[in-house]
Amino acid sequence: MRVQRAAWALVTPALLVIGVFFFLPVLAALLVSLTDFDLYALADIRNLRFIGLANYWHLLQSPAFWQALANTAYFVAAGVPLSLFASLAAALLVNARLARFSALFRTTLFAPVVTTLVAVAVVWRYLLHTRYGVLNYALAQIGVHPIDWLGDPHWAMPAIILFAVWKNFGYNMIIFLAALQSIPADLYEAARLDGANGWQEFRHITLPSLAATLLLVSILTMAGYFQLFAEPYVMTQGGPMQSTVSVLYFMYEEGFKWWNLGSASAVAFLLFLLILAITALQLRVTRRAEAA
Amino acid sequence: MKPRAAAILLHALLIALAVGTAFPLLWMLSVSLMPAGEASAFPPPLLPSHATLANYRELFGREGIGRYFFNSVVLASLATVLSLMFNSTAGYAFAKLRFAGRERIFRTLLAALVIPAQVAMLPLFLLLKWLGLVNTYAGVVVPGMAGIFGIFLVRQYALTIPDELLEAARIDGAGEARIFFAIVLPVLKPILVTLAIFTFLGTWNDFMWPLIVLTDQDLYTLPIALAVLSREHVQDNELMMAGSVLTVLPVLALFLALQRYYIRGILVGSVKG
Numbered sequence: 039m040r041v042q043r044a045a046w047a048l049v050t051p052a053l054l055v056i057g058v059f060f061f062l063p064v065l066a067a068l069l070v071s072l073t074d075f076d077l078y079a080l081a082d083i084r085n086l087r088f089i090g091l092a093n094y095w096h097l098l099q100s101p102a103f104w105q106a107l108a109n110t111a112y113f114v115a116a117g118v119p120l121s122l123f124a125s126l127a128a129a130l131l132v133n134a135r136l137a138r139f140s141a142l143f144r145t146t147l148f149a150p151v152v153t154t155l156v157a158v159a160v161v162w163r164y165l166l167h168t169r170y171g172v173l174n175y176a177l178a179q180i181g182v183h184p185i186d187w188l189g190d191p192h193w194a195m196p197a198i199i200l201f202a203v204w205k206n207f208g209y210n211m212i213i214f215l216a217a218l219q220s221i222p223a224d225l226y227e228a229a230r231l232d233g234a235n236g237w238q239e240f241r242h243i244t245l246p247s248l249a250a251t252l253l254l255v256s257i258l259t260m261a262g263y264f265q266l267f268a269e270p271y272v273m274t275q276g277g278p279m280q281s282t283v284s285v286l287y288f289m290y291e292e293g294f295k296w297w298n299l300g301s302a303s304a305v306a307f308l309l310f311l312l313i314l315a316i317t318a319l320q321l322r323v324t325r326r327a328e329a330a
Numbered sequence: 331m332k333p334r335a336a337a338i339l340l341h342a343l344l345i346a347l348a349v350g351t352a353f354p355l356l357w358m359l360s361v362s363l364m365p366a367g368e369a370s371a372f373p374p375p376l377l378p379s380h381a382t383l384a385n386y387r388e389l390f391g392r393e394g395i396g397r398y399f400f401n402s403v404v405l406a407s408l409a410t411v412l413s414l415m416f417n418s419t420a421g422y423a424f425a426k427l428r429f430a431g432r433e434r435i436f437r438t439l440l441a442a443l444v445i446p447a448q449v450a451m452l453p454l455f456l457l458l459k460w461l462g463l464v465n466t467y468a469g470v471v472v473p474g475m476a477g478i479f480g481i482f483l484v485r486q487y488a489l490t491i492p493d494e495l496l497e498a499a500r501i502d503g504a505g506e507a508r509i510f511f512a513i514v515l516p517v518l519k520p521i522l523v524t525l526a527i528f529t530f531l532g533t534w535n536d537f538m539w540p541l542i543v544l545t546d547q548d549l550y551t552l553p554i555a556l557a558v559l560s561r562e563h564v565q566d567n568e569l570m571m572a573g574s575v576l577t578v579l580p581v582l583a584l585f586l587a588l589q590r591y592y593i594r595g596i597l598v599g600s601v602k603g
């Protein structure tokens with residue numbers, strides 16, 4: 039069949055690329071994570087030994103790995119709700135019936151999303167500077183003493199979260215805006231005829247209409263935030279006192295600084311399983327809530 | 331609340347949010363024009379006492395940032411062209427051409443979207459090392475030539491092409507290649523612009539993969555060079571802001587010019603779940 043042949047000619051190049059440069063490495067990662075692949079194996083593959091689940095076992099006993107996991111969990115648990123809140127608030131403001139220049143506001147609020155992470159992280163490092171930073175200057179005006187944002191183990195992660203929310207909230211704002219605009223206007227008309235106030239409209243029309251979008255956006259944002267890497271790499275180098283070492287940062291150092299590729303692959307798989315488990319949990323909780 | 335008071339409050343909030351969001355970017359621009367040392371003062375100055383391009387001159391002169399700029403432009407353009415070629419063909423075939431196993435393959439691809447790219451990174455590095463592609467332009471762009479998201483994007487759009495259009499062309503005796511180039515590609519143009527801008531921005535902004543695969547300083551992209559530079563020049567705020575401006579400005583300009591297409595990509599992506 040002519041069409042059949044043409045179809046294969048068109049999909050094969052792409053499938054080959056994805057197969058060789060994605061599926062194959064993913065499978066290889068699983069195998070490598072069961073070996074002691076290190077600098078010696080890199081030099082001579084005959085030094086490679088199969089060690090079963092030992093990499094996973096060692097990781098689960100390593101305080102440094104648990105610290106990286108806890109740091110990442112902190113970033114996700116605080117960062118995702120804050121980001122979603124900022125996105126939704128921005129979308130509601132831009133979408134308000136009375137709002138003018140909506141397009142201009144939308145573009146401005148979205149701008150940080152397209153900027154280069156490394157470049158704006160450098161900018162924020164300066165904004166957060168203990169002595170010359172604008173943030174501390176602004177806080178000084180309301181009587182707050184200078185905070186050593188990136189040098190104090192208690193403040194480094196909150197500073198990175200603040201930065202991430204600024205960088206990312208515009209993305210979900212766009213998705214929320216589209217969802218808000220698809221809510222039928224007569225729902226609001228009817229509510230107003232019934233004498234509902236703004237809060238009641240939001241609580242009984244807007245929020246329920248956004249439920250599916252909220253779930254999707256929270257899953258995607260959560261998966262993205264678990265992949266924290268460049269922010270600590272540029273802003274804190276994992277410090278102070280390892281307080282901003284994320285799981286991927288840990289994997290990067292394990293793999294490309296110490297060349298423990300077996301152990302680093304195990305880190306990657308544990309992260310993947312964690313994301314998968316939390317996504318499944320989110321779906322399940324939502325389904326149960328919908329059923330109730 | 332009176333409608334007038336509500337409108338004033340609403341716009342006050344919007345303006346505060348917009349100013350707060352834009353401030354880091356505007357200030358980056360302002361500080362990049364300050365003479366060396368001026369930004370290290372308290373209170374931090376908002377505008378340069380006299381604007382100067384000295385920081386940019388130093389970046390292009392002593393720090394040789396032109397080289398990194400060139401690398402970023404070449405890599406992002408190369409990645410864009412390759413992604414258009416591989417994904418437009420596959421996306422169209424998945425949408426409009428019947429072949430054995432089509433649905434199953436497509437479902438497998440979609441399911442694989444949940445695997446974070448970083449899982450593949452370590453063996454991918456070994457594979458490229460074995461192929462001799464570490465420390466080359468090809469090492470950066472080859473693994474991303476085709477992507478699941480790109481195929482999905484094109485497919486969703488290609489689904490709207492009417493089958494009658496393709497059938498009529500076949501009855502007229504047009505070959506499949508001719509149909510693709512003469513009929514399908516022109517119809518796909520808007521989504522190809524979306525794919526192009528996504529790929530260009532994604533490659534330009536990418537950090538982790540080029541950091542791993544490029545160790546030769548002459549091949550660094552702007553983000554890598556900037557990260558290295560910022561570790562060497564911790565105190566030179568004005569210089570670093572100029573470097574950030576050079577990195578951010580091209581993608582920001584591209585986004586502003588093609589905003590409509592970019593937003594479309596986000597919305598197609600958000601219904602994949």
